[in-house]
Amino acid sequence: MAKPELEDLRLFLIVVDHGSIATAARVDGIPKPSLSRRMANLEAAVGEKLFDRGANRLSLTPRGDELNTRLRPAMQSVVQALSELDDWHSDYAGHLTMHVPASLLQMGVRQTISAFLEAHPNTQFDLALNNQPIQRLDTDTHLALVIGGLPDSDLIAARVGQTRRILVASPEYLETHSEIAHPDQLHDHIVISPGPHVPLTLRHEDGKNWIQSFEPQFAIDDARDVTNEAIAGRGVAISTTIATTEELEKGGLVQLLQDWQEQPLPISILYRDNRLQSRLERDFIKVLRAELNRTLSDHR
Structure with a gap:
């Protein structure tokens, strides 16, 4: 029989504290499917069910309650030991x-x-x-x-912000090319994007959706280069707000189809x-x- 992993035991205590896989996953920053899989692995290693899965809240089985009682002080000792070990070092190396x-x-x-x-x-x-x-x-x-x-992995994801894909072009390009009032008109222009296959899902402010897998004429891996090509007037770029903010403020780029937006x-x-x-x-x-x-x- 496989031995329980230390990380699974730590996550078990978090699930017990919050009474829910979903809540524990959100608190710890781990995907819910990964946490569910880890709890299943722990039950397999222990050889018994640890949770009674009710409609609204998880409850511990007798075996789960015993594990919780024995494990919690031991885990606190491990955390304290690791903290003290860190304090021995006066600086990072x-x-x-x-x-x-x-x-x-x-x-x-x-x-x-x-x-x-x-x-x-x-x-x-x-x-x-x-x-x-x-x-x-x-x-x-x-x-x-x-x-x-x-x-979907056991990695932790800490959200720090968001961006949005937008369509931009230089004023010079727009002066010499046809108007873009609807996404369908993108087919009449040179489109530059950070990749060869770009699925676009644009939602109009009146609720209509425009969904299409786009095949740009000019694909560049680096979003900065995509933006630079648009600044140079070489076409319409599929870029992001973080890559274009400065040029939009300076007037070097113009955002197109502002009433059509993608999700952040x-x-x-x-x-x-x-x-x-x-x-x-x-x-x-x-x-x-x-x-x-x-x-x-x-x-x-």
Whole structure:
């Protein structure tokens, strides 16, 4: 029989505290299906049911109640020991590797890393610009910033803001090309996007939907380059609010079809459970979350 994993035991206590898989998942930042799977694995390892699953609230079976009684003081001792171990170190040492979409680099990430390095010179950062969807963290990767949908995994996702895809073009381009008053008219223009296949779901303010998988004539992986091509007057760009805010304010770009909107895309920090992190990881993530919550507040 497999032995219970420490992380499953920790999550068990959180579920007990909140009486609900859904609430515990939301509090801990873990996807609900992942938490349900972990509780099923724990019951399999124990060899007995731990929960009676009622309509409104989970209750403990006798075996679950016994596990809760024995486990809780032991887990508190582990947490205290880890905390004391961290306190033995007067400063951080080590390195962090993180993946960041290029469009977010100037939204607080670069500034946070620079300030952290100045305060803690024994740390190192490896920053990988990655515009592709993240499905998991490699062994050597500590955290990632993600725009849009999140993988169904045991990773924790801390939401720090949001953005929205929008259509933009330069004033010069619009002066010499036909009007765009409806999404169907995009087919008459050169469309630039961050990827070869772009599903667009636009909702009009009167409730009508326009849904189409778009095949742009010009696909570039980097959202910044997409925006730059639009600024240069080379076509209509499918970009985001965070990548275009400055140029929209300066007049270098014009937002099109403003009465047609997509749903917001969440921006999240993706990382492993706190119990698997070093003190350096935990504290840097805390600092990064605070900075991104501040810099991305205008895009909520």
